[in-house]
Amino acid sequence: MEPTIYLFFNGNCLEAMTHYAETLGGEITDVFKNGDAPPGEDRMPGSDDLVMNMAMKLGSATIMASDAPGQWYSKPQGFSVSLSPSSIAEFDRIFQALSKDAESISMAPGETFWAERFTTFKDRFGTPWMLNYAGSKAS
Structure with missing residues (x-):
């Protein structure tokens, strides 16, 4: 078993994870946006451009991330x-x-x-x- 880091962003997930991939030599392997989901309960509140889930391969590790719009977002704390x-x-x-x-x-x-x-x-x-x-x- 290997832990996976999962990061949440306030509407700028794609920008952040792209920057991390370019800086660290990672590879973005999956990106699913709000607009990719069928209408209804499976969508986050907000723009079709919000990232629901994405993954970056970095060495043998995977870093995953998504946007957490509005009231869903809280600033990261307690880890680095x-x-x-x-x-x-x-x-x-x-x-x-x-x-x-x-x-x-x-x-x-x-x-x-x-x-x-x-x-x-x-x-x-x-x-x-x-x-x-x-x-x-x-x-």
């Missing part, structure tokens, strides 16, 4: 999507792309006792991230 880039250069590239116009950067990139470089931030879509490059401090 954690990535371990393979080099400082890759860390810096990912950080630059994901933190552009960030909602907040709670810990700027820097060295810690466990990692050569670490950071935590919320991107412009509200997704909380942790990047960790252990480097020579890996156990």
Whole structure:
């Protein structure tokens, strides 16, 4: 069994997940929009362009997502999507792309006792991230 990350967005799911796929080298495998569903109870309230469900393959993991319109949406809290880039250069590239116009950067990139470089931030879509490059401090 392998866990799947499922993210919710406030109307910008397709934009966010496309950005993540381009930045992280993922592949969007499925996108189902509100307009694809038959009329009636199976549709979300709102535009036909809202994403009901989508999936991105990232390595051996799958990240799934959807829009959560209006009263269904709440800001993410209590978790972070954690990535371990393979080099400082890759860390810096990912950080630059994901933190552009960030909602907040709670810990700027820097060295810690466990990692050569670490950071935590919320991107412009509200997704909380942790990047960790252990480097020579890996156990």
